[in-house]
Amino acid sequence: FNVKTVPTTPFAGQKPGTSGLRKKVKVFQQPNYTENFVQATFSTVLDESNTQDIVMVVGGDGRYFMRETVQTIVRIGAANGVKKFIIGQGGIFSTPAASNVIRTRKATGGILLTASHNPGGPENDFGIKYNVSNGGPAPESVTNAIYKATTEITEYKEIQFGEIDLDTVGIRKYGETEVEIIDSAADYVSMLETIFDFDLIKAFLSKNPDFKILFDALNGVTGPYGKKIFTEKLGLPETSTIQCVPLVDFGGEHPDPNLTYAHKLVDSVNKMGVDLGAASDGDGDRNMIISKDWFVTPSDSVAVIAEYAAQAIPYFKKTGVKGLARSMPTSGAIDRVAKKLNVEMFEVPTGWKFFGNLMDAGRLSICGEESFGTGSDHIREKDGLWAIVAWLNIIAYVDLKLNLPCSIRAIMNRFYLKYGRNYFTRYDYEEIESSHAEAMYSHLESLIVSPDFVGRKFGNNAFTVSCADNFSYVDPVDSSVSKNQGLRIVFSDSSRIIFRLSGTGSSGATFRVYIEKYESNEDSLMLEAQDALKPLVDVALEISQITKFTGRTEPTVIT
Ligand code: VG1
Ligand code: CO
Numbered sequence: 001f002n003v004k005t006v007p008t009t010p011f012a013g014q015k016p017g018t019s020g021l022r023k024k025v026k027v028f029q030q031p032n033y034t035e036n037f038v039q040a041t042f043s044t045v046l047d048e049s050n051t052q053d054i055v056m057v058v059g060g061d062g063r064y065f066m067r068e069t070v071q072t073i074v075r076i077g078a079a080n081g082v083k084k085f086i087i088g089q090g091g092i093f094s095t096p097a098a099s100n101v102i103r104t105r106k107a108t109g110g111i112l113l114t115a116s117h118n119p120g121g122p123e124n125d126f127g128i129k130y131n132v133s134n135g136g137p138a139p140e141s142v143t144n145a146i147y148k149a150t151t152e153i154t155e156y157k158e159i160q161f162g163e164i165d166l167d168t169v170g171i172r173k174y175g176e177t178e179v180e181i182i183d184s185a186a187d188y189v190s191m192l193e194t195i196f197d198f199d200l201i202k203a204f205l206s207k208n209p210d211f212k213i214l215f216d217a218l219n220g221v222t223g224p225y226g227k228k229i230f231t232e233k234l235g236l237p238e239t240s241t242i243q244c245v246p247l248v249d250f251g252g253e254h255p256d257p258n259l260t261y262a263h264k265l266v267d268s269v270n271k272m273g274v275d276l277g278a279a280s281d282g283d284g285d286r287n288m289i290i291s292k293d294w295f296v297t298p299s300d301s302v303a304v305i306a307e308y309a310a311q312a313i314p315y316f317k318k319t320g321v322k323g324l325a326r327s328m329p330t331s332g333a334i335d336r337v338a339k340k341l342n343v344e345m346f347e348v349p350t351g352w353k354f355f356g357n358l359m360d361a362g363r364l365s366i367c368g369e370e371s372f373g374t375g376s377d378h379i380r381e382k383d384g385l386w387a388i389v390a391w392l393n394i395i396a397y398v399d400l401k402l403n404l405p406c407s408i409r410a411i412m413n414r415f416y417l418k419y420g421r422n423y424f425t426r427y428d429y430e431e432i433e434s435s436h437a438e439a440m441y442s443h444l445e446s447l448i449v450s451p452d453f454v455g456r457k458f459g460n461n462a463f464t465v466s467c468a469d470n471f472s473y474v475d476p477v478d479s480s481v482s483k484n485q486g487l488r489i490v491f492s493d494s495s496r497i498i499f500r501l502s503g504t505g506s507s508g509a510t511f512r513v514y515i516e517k518y519e520s521n522e523d524s525l526m527l528e529a530q531d532a533l534k535p536l537v538d539v540a541l542e543i544s545q546i547t548k549f550t551g552r553t554e555p556t557v558i559t
Contacts, residue, residue: 036150049108092491135380185225192386215230299331315378324367331370352511365377493518512545
């Protein structure tokens with residue numbers, strides 16, 4: 001096989017966002033577009049790594065254009081001297097499964113093909129994300145180097161092998177390059193079995209045969225993984241899993257586990273009286289936890305997991321809870337648990353890549369984001385099924401070991417009585433014309449840094465600004481600085497409003513408004529979040545002047 005050198009010219013805009021390069025499929029399908037980005041990634045990997053023996057994990061969430069891209073990556077990677085590829089069967093890896101394999105196989109890194117919760121199919125989104133050897137998303141130093149390479153590219157290299165067999169498990173050689181196809185679900189499920197108390201969960205299920213569980217993969221990558229866990233390992237009936245066959249276009253829906261897009265699950269949970277309903281997103285790193293009479297916000301979910309981890313979950317019984325963390329817009333519920341447990345607490349910018357250094361340094365065990373991301377240092381990505389099984393483990397523990405009411409509502413109620421409740425909601429305004437969003441954002445930025453903003457009163461004088469800034473983060477491990485990570489307004493009662501522009505959209509701008517209010521009055525702990533937060537939401541709308549700048553009167557999604 002000969003290495004072929006293909007001349008090319010740069011494409012504008014190949015800068016990875018919060019979680020890799022995400023664009024419309026049509027953009028990736030332009031001649032050389034994908035090739036350029038893949039070559040830029042390999043050039044960066046070769047520059048940064050001190051070995052010639054590059055081992056690369058490759059796979060994605062099964063969406064449209066993934067299989068072609070796996071072939072492209074092998075062709076270009078082999079020409080750049082990659083020694084070995086480890087690829088999920090059919091090109092499939094959930095994001096957490098890939099993170100796990102990068103770690104266990106001590107790979108140089110991994111290339112993940114996903115646009116996560118964004119819709120898929122020929123008219124929708126695709127994405128390419130590079131993860132480093134710890135299994136986590138590449139830090140900004142690496143994504144910036146990849147971006148720089150895309151702006152300077154003049155050629156890419158490839159070897160034309162013809163079609164690589166992605167479907168037959170086993171090791172084959174193509175020229176000098178070894179390609180190993182593995183069953184990614186098997187590896188992943190064995191990992192979960194080392195973390196959680198499956199015997200306790202099984203004992204709970206046989207004691208409570210009426211406890212109803214419903215898992216919805218939203219036609220995304222976790223279908224086969226979920227089936228293995230819920231039907232094979234836990235012996236639940238087939239009816240306890242829905243939409244578990246991965247589809248290239250996710251059945252035409254948003255594979256995003258929230259109350260708006262996971263409407264099928266939400267309806268079934270209510271209709272069937274489900275005790276634990278759960279969903280994960282297209283690439284399997286997000287999760288939603290819901291029951292017939294409660295919706296667990298992601299900010300609360302990670303706090304509850306942290307609360308019980310060291311008693312209920314074998315992995316944390318062994319390692320202890322070293323520290324906790326959340327992204328800046330995530331509510332402060334977990335901060336209260338950290339204080340109680342007397343462990344370090346970190347507040348990082350949005351995006352999972354900021355947790356990795358803390359985990360590698362042995363200072364962080366459990367962390368989460370308000371955007372339905374929950375996880376721990378078992379890998380370096382958020383992990384949807386991990387969170388769902390964590391809840392099941394905790395429910396079983398509460399019932400069998402604590403002998404306390406174990407409904408999700410009861411667990412939440414006890415949590416709030418102990419810590420108070422951080423009411424939280426997020427309003428998303430999607431596909432705003434970019435110029436409108438930018439005008440609004442710069443208005444907000446200059447407003448909140450103006451000297452007389454602190455002390456101003458809003459909402460009929462109910463809220464007084466106590467501080468406001470554009471969030472900036474200094475990594476405690478490597479001292480790297482990340483600026484402009486979101487506009488934050490904190491009021492004197494510790495309520496917060498945060499404004500951010502999304503870094504994962506593929507067209508226009510998405511404006512996010514995060515709203516949080518703490519409540520400790522025992523009579524006001526179980527209210528509807530939207531009711532409890534209404535006055536503060538009004539303040540956020542007033543400050544942002546979103547209707548004036550964008551013409552929008554309603555958010556696209558409320559979570
Ligand atoms: C969003 C979320 C963020 C999450 C990111 C990737 O980013 O807000 O918390 O880490 O998606 O999640 P942004 O920049 O659009 O707000 V996933 O499941 O898309 O990898
Ligand atoms: Co995702």
